[in-house]
Amino acid sequence: MEISECKIGQVSVIRVKGQADVDGHPEKLPQVVHQHLEAGEREFICNLADCTYMDSTGLGELVRSFVEVTDKKGVVKLACVPRRLRDTFTITRLIDVVEIYESEQAALASFGH
DSSP: OEEEEEEETTEEEEEEEEEESGGGOTTHHHHHHHHHHHTTOOEEEEEEEEEEEEOHHHHHHHHHHHHHHHHTTOEEEEESOOHHHHHHHHHTTGGGTSEEESSHHHHHHHTOO
């Protein structure tokens, strides 16, 4: 799993590429999110367009990141979630907790900046 990140206005955009599974080191995601939180950032988009697979370990790390951000009064929105992952999010009811947008642009616009 690879993570790239950029800042668009006040929003930290984190892009996940590859397999977010036990072998892909999904613990990188909460580490990156934690660094941004320590820097005072509170608005995040996690773009999953290039995430080809996510197992329960990857899902757990995504939830861990979400919990840390919300505990610090921040917001995480997901963008470009592939159908396969969207089905997993529906089954696990994560879809009821996290806002999901069809595009990164739509997620950015939802912050209202």
